[in-house]
Amino acid sequence: MRKYLLQFKPFLIFISTFFGAYILLTVLYKLYLNSFEANDVDGITNIVGHNVNQLMNLFNCDIRVLKSISDPYFEVWYNKKYTLKIVEGCNAVSVIILFVSFIIAFSGKIKTTLLFIFSGIVFIYILNIIRIALLTVLLFHFPEEEHVLHGVVFPLIIYGAVFLLWVIWVNKFSKYAK
Incomplete structure (x- = not known):
């Protein structure tokens, strides 16, 4: 048994670090979400809705992002038509948690790891805002x-x-990169 533990030690360290980080970040996020009232939109989703509105206004779109009166989401109105809703799951936090957990599990030098995590979070966040804006336009035209x-x-x-x-992280910056 010891032989197998030693043979698979890097894999076991990766798996335990990944799941440890993933569980910790998920629990922290759940605690954050629980700090909001049942019909309230959480702060991150609120910022996402605001940023989608800003991005589409940048392109002079007829856009309105409004908080639902009775539910915890934003209604997105494009060209005066209700097109989609932005719910908590649309804020990309779960994707960011997955990304960060993997980078931590394959960490490299602390400064490089933290910089890559920060840059990756910003990239994913911006990509998500663009995703929601494009989805709004496409669903208007192709519901x-x-x-x-x-x-x-x-x-x-x-x-x-x-x-x-x-892939970029593992091949260029992690402690396993050659």
């Missing part, structure tokens, strides 16, 4: 394609980007 756009295309883009960040 019948909601399942494909929201369920396949845009998750593929954001998770694909995270995967590419992981």
Whole structure:
């Protein structure tokens, strides 16, 4: 048994570090979410809604992002048509937690690791804002394609980007990079 533990030690360290970071960050995020009232939008989702509004206003779009009266989400109105809603799951925090957990599990030098984590979070956040803005426009024009756009295309883009960040990290900056 000891032989196998030694043989698989790097893998076991990676798995335990990844899941430890993932569980810790998820619990902290859940505690953060629990600090809001049931029908209140959390602060991060609030900022996401505001940033989507700002981005689309930058392109002179007819956009309104309004807090739902009775539910914890934002209604996005594009060209005076209710197009989509921004819920807590749209703020990309779960994707960011996954990204950060992986980078921590494959950490390198502390300064490089922290800089890559910060840069990756900013990149994922901006990509998510662009994703929601594009989804708004596309759903306005192609509402019948909601399942494909929201369920396949845009998750593929954001998770694909995270995967590419992981590949860059492992090959260029982690302690395993050659």
